[in-house]
Amino acid sequence: MTTSNHDLLDWSPDAVVFDCDGTLMDSERHWQEARGRAFQDYGLQPPPGFAEQALGRHYEDCGRLMAQSVQKPELTEDLTAALLDHFLELVTDQPVTMPGAVRLVRQLSGRLPLAVASNCPRVVVEGSLERAGLLGHFQHLVVPDPGDRVRPKPHPDVYAVAARLCGVPPHRALAVEDSLTGVEAARRAGLRVLGVGPRPQGDGATRAHGWVQALDAPELLTWVQAFGSPGDAPDS
Known part of the structure; x- marks a missing residue:
């Protein structure tokens, strides 16, 4: 685990916003x-x-x-x-979740607001998460919507809206992303970012505030447990 990860996971956000494709779902x-x-x-x-x-x-x-x-x-x-x-x-086939996604979301659920910010069509995100048994854990789901002037990543809109709907300032929310496109969007919206998956080549990984190989990383599970029981307010 890098120093950057230590710094990030010593911090307690007031909301967590997940990407869907490649982060929660293996789509x-x-x-x-x-x-x-x-x-x-x-x-x-x-x-x-x-x-x-x-x-x-x-x-x-x-x-x-x-x-x-x-x-x-x-x-x-x-x-x-x-x-x-x-x-x-x-x-439409049986959806497959990314390693550790179900456990992490369930452990975070009820401890603080959760949202999804995705570039996929809403019907795809809702259907995938529902079939995986995860949809009910998220209070908000934000996707690009030209009618509401919500632009897709790498624009910051989906993350900015997700943080607002969760009722927290962007700098108090954590984004969880697997792509540099998503990392860029979250950073531009003002969120702290945890990258997940194989580390990008070059300096790509440094664009996130921390990086882990998968959502079942032991340091993530320890981090969630530090929040206390579901319903407890996280530290500011």
Whole structure:
């Protein structure tokens, strides 16, 4: 565990906001396969490194990136629609949670407000979390909504709204993210950020305030236990 993690996990937030894809739910693999199928629909191949570029993006942004990456801007709408169609087909299978996600959420539930801030469509997030038995633990679920001027990550909007709905200032909330796109969004919103998963190459991991390999990391479980019993107010 790094010094950064020690500093972060010695702190008690007043709310926790989770990303969904790749953080709570193992659905990034579905997005990756859906991108491959959408490219194949039009006889195209993704360029090298495309999966890393697409990680954490809103599906509409990803559709535009897909079209740009193969120099076919005229296919933006078609590739976007195909991407979402294939993903929805794949994600209807039994959802798989990320290691430690269920235990961590259940242990945090009732101790402080919990929210989800995701770039996925609401129907996908709600359906995945409900089938995994996690939906009821979250007081708020925030996704991009053009009507309410909530832009997707890496814009800060979903995290800023989630913190507001939880009734806490952004600097008193912790974001839990697996992608640098999400880390950037949370930081821009003013939240502290815990990165989860394989550490990014280069200085990417330093963009988060701390980084752990998975949600079942022992230091996270110890951190939650320090909050006391469900219903107790966390330390300020």
